[in-house]
Amino acid sequence: xxxxxxxxxxxxxxxxxxxxxxxxxxxxxxxxxxxxxxxxxxxxxxxxxxxxxxxxxxxxxxxxxxxxxxxxxxxxxxxxxxxxxxxxxxxxxxxxxxxxxxxxxxxxxxxxxxx
Amino acid sequence: xxxxxxxxxxxxxxxxxxxxxxxxxxxxxxxxxxxxxxxxxxxxxxxxxxxxxxxxxxxxxxxxxxxxxxxxxxxxxxxxxxxxxxxxxxxxxxxxxxxxxxxxxxxxxxxxx
Numbered sequence: 001x002x003x004x005x006x007x008x009x010x011x012x013x014x015x016x017x018x019x020x021x022x023x024x025x026x027x028x029x030x031x032x033x034x035x036x037x038x039x040x041x042x043x044x045x046x047x048x049x050x051x052x053x054x055x056x057x058x059x060x061x062x063x064x065x066x067x068x069x070x071x072x073x074x075x076x077x078x079x080x081x082x083x084x085x086x087x088x089x090x091x092x093x094x095x096x097x098x099x100x101x102x103x104x105x106x107x108x109x110x111x112x113x114x115x
Numbered sequence: 116x117x118x119x120x121x122x123x124x125x126x127x128x129x130x131x132x133x134x135x136x137x138x139x140x141x142x143x144x145x146x147x148x149x150x151x152x153x154x155x156x157x158x159x160x161x162x163x164x165x166x167x168x169x170x171x172x173x174x175x176x177x178x179x180x181x182x183x184x185x186x187x188x189x190x191x192x193x194x195x196x197x198x199x200x201x202x203x204x205x206x207x208x209x210x211x212x213x214x215x216x217x218x219x220x221x222x223x224x225x226x227x228x
Contacts, residue, residue: 042219045215045216050214104216
């Protein structure tokens with residue numbers, strides 16, 4: 001979805017390095033999410049945010065941190081990357097003021113490889 | 116524990132035939148369900164959704180069926196086209212307006228020309 005963008009799209013890094021993945025959205029949504037996808041598996045929630053400076057842990061938050069300094073931006077950091085964090089990372093947004101459903105809109109993903 | 120899963124990990128279908136992708140869920144409190152399509156190299160895209168107070172919903176060439184008695188969800192694609200080749204995920208949300216979506220592992224649909 002072009003309304004949700006992620007940078008970088010691909011990143012190769014070494015064990016122990018600090019990495020930041022950025023997500024921006026122009027949908028005006030208040031809620032934002034970071035997911036991880038491993039081959040053959042579904043999406044696992046890392047962190048989510050309901051509004052600026054609101055941060056909540058998801059299923060697999062260990063080894064990750066996030067920042068929500070503006071409604072349109074949600075960044076994910078790996079403080080000290082390790083090989084088992086090699087995965088596809090997706091950002092998503094949703095609108096709490098919408099239909100009452102929880103349709104989430106996804107960015108194109110960031111492929112991260114930790115050597 | 117609660118889970119959302121799929122009966123078939125892969126599905127091959129002849130172009131022009133109908134496709135049926137199945138999903139089982141175990142949380143009887145789930146209120147809202149979504150089907151996503153994920154093409155290679157892209158993020159999941161919304162296809163169709165359904166609330167628990169419905170048992171069928173139709174979109175363009177797609178139909179979602181919900182059987183709450185057996186906790187089963189299916190996605191039907193009519194006249195499958197090569198562009199339908201992708202991985203399809205079902206997801207469930209336990210509460211109205213909840214942030215939470217639990218995703219299944221996905222079914223890969225391959226369309227044979």
